[in-house]
Amino acid sequence: MMQFYKYFLMCTNDTGNFFYIWSMKIKESKAETLFDQDKLVPGQSIDCVIIGFENNELKVLIQKLMNLNKWVVPGGFIFKDEGMDHAAIRILKERTGIDLPFLEQFKTFGDTDRRKKAESMKVYKSFNISGPALDWLQQRFITTGYLSLVDINKCSIQSDSLSDESKWVSLDKIPQLLFDHNQIVDSAIDYLKNQLNYLPVGIEMLPKKFTIKELQNLYESILKKPLDRGNFQRKILKLDILVRHEKHLAGGAHKAPFLYSFDHEKYNKLLEQGFGFNS
Amino acid sequence: MMQFYKYFLMCTNDTGNFFYIWSMKIKESKAETLFDQDKLVPGQSIDCVIIGFENNELKVLIQKLMNLNKWVVPGGFIFKDEGMDHAAIRILKERTGIDLPFLEQFKTFGDTDRRKKAESMKVYKSFNISGPALDWLQQRFITTGYLSLVDINKCSIQSDSLSDESKWVSLDKIPQLLFDHNQIVDSAIDYLKNQLNYLPVGIEMLPKKFTIKELQNLYESILKKPLDRGNFQRKILKLDILVRHEKHLAGGAHKAPFLYSFDHEKYNKLLEQGFGFNS
């Protein structure tokens, strides 16, 4: 589905520090930034659960670690002079190409056994990492999970130096992930469901113009239960956050639905107080 | 109001590492644990916002740093072999004496400027800390905020080696706190309000037996708005989580209210789905 150049760079400097390329535009074939562990906050990482909506299904972006059959949620480290939220935005931009993402911290994971030593050893050995770099990577890590809601069609997924494949998988087909990443994803989904009334799911995950049926499908996917068609329509229209456009005539043998877009100003104002679809 | 022995121990070992006593039972006048920075997760701390309810007011526990006129929310560090939640429970126990506290992570704070260098320098200088220990404490810190709900009357507040005064202050009289601790407290209050329907506020913050009026006052304090007396009573009774006891005859010149206690089993079952007082 996706085409990209595999590009990989890894080296160790004379002090034994671990250097690696953390971001590169594959198409331009050049590294954007090079840094070493001295510039990173130790023991602290960020993991991004990126959720999109495609073919009436919620999907999460996962990446396969290079040379290994291990899937992970995209993550990264924090620069010592960089705020945590900023780091999350940076990491996300590298993976999706999206510039102003919706991004929200949802939980911090700090169990001692969240990264099994044996498991991480296998990973880092496969990258030929050893010495101080290995020590640094093998230290106890606490990670903060960020939830991002995106429009899959706007994402040009890029791989990076550590992974050789990226894909969107529907929530009920997530394979076993590295470390505690399954738990991190589950936690993000819970957060999405619980905070639904305060999250801009429609504006972030749907294309600019959409039908009410599509919006309903999105809500149903998140809530994991069917909603009444008529009631949904009436309720969402009553909120006065949608702008009606021309009819969408592409569909099947049935009445053509209207296309709508969000009135961003009204939508955001309403989000502050929250609005609900519990039924 | 509270009586305690001031007890303070601080030293530096031959490698320049910073040793300090992080916990002691003041009454028993002995240190429970001694540790140094080599055993701590670097750059990661925990801050506890402990909320109680007294005289119809929500109150938060703050402590004054020894030798300084600086107030903070009780916090601490994490052992390298200790889970983050466990660290929070440990820290909380030292400060309140409560054994099985309600404790929940609410947010992680990772801005680069959350600890002003100048401010922290003043603090650590006042403790005569220098060398590697100072470096360790001056590093970039990311902190995870934990919310704890307690019954103030069950807390025997203990001070520790770093502070010489602890007190409960009502939420609208919080003084200026060190670093970003005001922001941390505000964030905790927001969380409490938002998650109200899923938090065991009644069970944690009220005494075993209480009147419905007291419970209503608690909810009103959190929501910051008055609730209808009759409706509140009917609604809470309909939930079938209260056990009615004898009448409370201490009050004023009026009909004596019943005392109630929670049916913990039913209460906890109901909490999972959440129950609301939005009005």
Add this chain to the structure above:
DNA sequence: ACAAAAGTGTTTATAATACACCCATGA
């Protein structure tokens, strides 16, 4: 013309809201 899905309408049940009434208690 017909099936399918959109758009709209209607009825019923449930919950929120406001406020009224009577009761028990201590001063």
Add this chain to the structure above:
DNA sequence: TCATGGGTGTATTATAAACACTTTTGT
């Protein structure tokens, strides 16, 4: 006995839920 706040009742309104009817489209 009277002021005070507790317990309960009721009427009104708003929202949720279920489902029926009509309209528009492609085949």
